[in-house]
Amino acid sequence: xxxxxxxxxxxxxxxxxxxxxxxxxxxxxRLGTTVEAVAWGPGAASMAATLGEYGASTLYDVGxxxxxxxxxxxxxxxxxxxxxxNAPDVVLVPATYDGRDVAGRLSVRLDRPVLTNVTGLxxxxxxxxSQHLVFGGNQVVRARFTGPTPHIxxxxxxxxxxxxxxxxxxxxxxxxxxxxxxTGTARIVERHVEERTGPKLDEATVVVSGxxxxxxxxxxxxxxxxxxxxxxxxxxxxxxxxxxxxPYSHQVGQTGKTVKPTVYLACGISGATQHxxxxxxxxxxxxxxxxxxxxxxxxxxxxxxGDVHKVLPALIEALKAKA
Amino acid sequence: xxxxxxVKQIPDPAVPGSLDPTTHNLxxxxxxxxxxxxxxxxxxxxxxxxxxxxxxxxxxMAPNGEVSGLRTALAMGASKAILVSxxxxxxSDALSTAKVLSAAVRRxxxxxxxxxxxxxxxxxxxxxxxxxxxLGLPSVTFAKAVSVDGSTVKVQRQTEAGxxxxxxxxxxxxxxxxxxxxxxxxxxxxxxAAKSKPVDVLGIADLGLEPSQxxxxxxxxxVVDVADAEARSAGEIVVDEGDGADRIVAFLEQIKVI
Ligand SMILES: Cc1cc2nc3c(=O)[nH]c(=O)nc-3n(C[C@H](O)[C@H](O)[C@H](O)COP(=O)(O)OP(=O)(O)OC[C@H]3O[C@@H](n4cnc5c(N)ncnc54)[C@H](O)[C@@H]3O)c2cc1C
Ligand SMILES: Nc1ncnc2c1ncn2[C@@H]1O[C@H](COP(=O)(O)O)[C@@H](O)[C@H]1O
Numbered sequence: 300x301x302x303x304x305x306x307x308x309x310x311x312x313x314x315x316x317x318x319x320x321x322x323x324x325x326x327x328x329r330l331g332t333t334v335e336a337v338a339w340g341p342g343a344a345s346m347a348a349t350l351g352e353y354g355a356s357t358l359y360d361v362g363x364x365x366x367x368x369x370x371x372x373x374x375x376x377x378x379x380x381x382x383x384x385n386a387p388d389v390v391l392v393p394a395t396y397d398g399r400d401v402a403g404r405l406s407v408r409l410d411r412p413v414l415t416n417v418t419g420l421x422x423x424x425x426x427x428x429s430q431h432l433v434f435g436g437n438q439v440v441r442a443r444f445t446g447p448t449p450h451i452x453x454x455x456x457x458x459x460x461x462x463x464x465x466x467x468x469x470x471x472x473x474x475x476x477x478x479x480x481x482t483g484t485a486r487i488v489e490r491h492v493e494e495r496t497g498p499k500l501d502e503a504t505v506v507v508s509g510x511x512x513x514x515x516x517x518x519x520x521x522x523x524x525x526x527x528x529x530x531x532x533x534x535x536x537x538x539x540x541x542x543x544x545x546p547y548s549h550q551v552g553q554t555g556k557t558v559k560p561t562v563y564l565a566c567g568i569s570g571a572t573q574h575x576x577x578x579x580x581x582x583x584x585x586x587x588x589x590x591x592x593x594x595x596x597x598x599x600x601x602x603x604x605g606d607v608h609k610v611l612p613a614l615i616e617a618l619k620a621k622a
Numbered sequence: 623x624x625x626x627x628x629v630k631q632i633p634d635p636a637v638p639g640s641l642d643p644t645t646h647n648l649x650x651x652x653x654x655x656x657x658x659x660x661x662x663x664x665x666x667x668x669x670x671x672x673x674x675x676x677x678x679x680x681x682x683m684a685p686n687g688e689v690s691g692l693r694t695a696l697a698m699g700a701s702k703a704i705l706v707s708x709x710x711x712x713x714s715d716a717l718s719t720a721k722v723l724s725a726a727v728r729r730x731x732x733x734x735x736x737x738x739x740x741x742x743x744x745x746x747x748x749x750x751x752x753x754x755x756x757l758g759l760p761s762v763t764f765a766k767a768v769s770v771d772g773s774t775v776k777v778q779r780q781t782e783a784g785x786x787x788x789x790x791x792x793x794x795x796x797x798x799x800x801x802x803x804x805x806x807x808x809x810x811x812x813x814x815a816a817k818s819k820p821v822d823v824l825g826i827a828d829l830g831l832e833p834s835q836x837x838x839x840x841x842x843x844x845v846v847d848v849a850d851a852e853a854r855s856a857g858e859i860v861v862d863e864g865d866g867a868d869r870i871v872a873f874l875e876q877i878k879v880i
Contacts, residue, residue: 368760403754407756438851442845485790488788600858601870602858617868618880
């Protein structure tokens, strides 16, 4: 099977498409000959120029969903297009909250399975092979679909480099949403956006993360101060997110953000496999942990076996002295 | 209120996992346990269905008639369980799992279905939404808080930037994150009581499904190969002798971050 048409589900960022969208478009160009994008929301059509620049010839606009969660209407609109004969060979879905919802719904509507947690794609012998990291990234599994297209892949952030192709703006085509019945009844009644100063966690060149080894929510201030001194973003392990020390948007790992900064500082984090998959791709890794057998040291370029309550305050002082 | 909780029974994650070299399926030997991720859903269900006549039913699909993980959830306080176990289910993908579980969930006719956002061993994170679509129900994923007000479920749903308040009429499917509630430990009394709680064990024929729809024969995806990932080259691990901070500063200078 030669890959002709690839659809990319668009994830929107604060202004315009999110980085993962551009990553997926760049990869879609490599996989197939025609790349088309599917977006929703009031600002969907305004992304046509950027999406085109990264290779999308058409932008299907599902429109403003009027507060409905996107999964059911977007999947229904995509499935209707497939049923009417406009079917892609491959659908690339970003591993975001809404992306996963759309993929699950689309999977049932088209009766096609989904491959998730994809970190790489390649065409080999006419098949699209997806790459998945298992066991904390120690092993790589390659998988493929054996049934008919469309083939749906849910791809993790930072799996591909985003490269503009210099294309013209995508032609915008409005899609109508079929009746989604009871499935479409979930409504967003209010949005809460956490305030953030400094760079975004998944875009920062420096990430300073804290874990349970900090000993208490009040000590997270050290992480925030270090992040600020290094013009970076503060991150966290799931343990301290679950404990309520920091909001979920700080979480790095399998269920959180994937980060690939120039340097990742892990402080009081053991290095569980689910944490490692979210940060192992960092260029450099520095770890501070009092347990010399902590798994985080197996991926660290520099490991300090020590107490965060001694090392971090000294580091803050040293950086302040330099500033 | 009648709540169904999906409970996945998995190999103990503390024991290092491996893939079968020929089938590439996850090797499942020894006793299975309740996925820790599902303990939050069980607790959430018990808190939401705590009134007179309320009931929490567990639904699970697992090989070899495995019930030990279900017993743990029954010991926490769930009333009963439906287990789907059938040799034909080996090698099922998430969509097949959803088809099987949807047939089982229908039997319980719930007002609310709760699952985890992702399992510890498979972490595809798509099964619950597929289940919702198969059942014709709305879904709210990534709940960090759930409450029921009359016939409406109110959910705080995690987003990239914070959270959304989402409302959905019952019946619905909700997936919960770890930390949504603090799971209780089964009491001794609970453990004893769990032994006699009903577990309905069903095969796929009982659910009206054909072997060709499920399991490895129904799966339309396969593992091609498994290889070791490129290892990171070993770094320098030093014990802090009061110079830890200086070493980090020197390292950051060397990589030109400062
Ligand atoms: C399905 C699933 C998904 C998951 N997703 C994620 C995810 O996205 N992200 C994630 O992070 N986790 C995730 N986890 C959880 C993961 O398995 C670990 O439980 C978690 O990462 C542990 O966090 P931690 O390292 O902060 O805590 P711990 O494992 O408790 O480690 C604390 C560390 O701090 C050290 N320490 C203690 N005191 C000090 C001190 N004074 N100075 C220095 N060091 C000290 C200890 O030696 C220890 O190594 C997931 C788990 C599951 C099952
Ligand atoms: N075999 C199963 N039996 C019961 N529940 C399951 C099963 N597989 C998945 N689930 C539920 O669906 C969630 C997501 O699973 P997954 O799609 O594997 O990440 C799990 O955490 C469970 O709540």
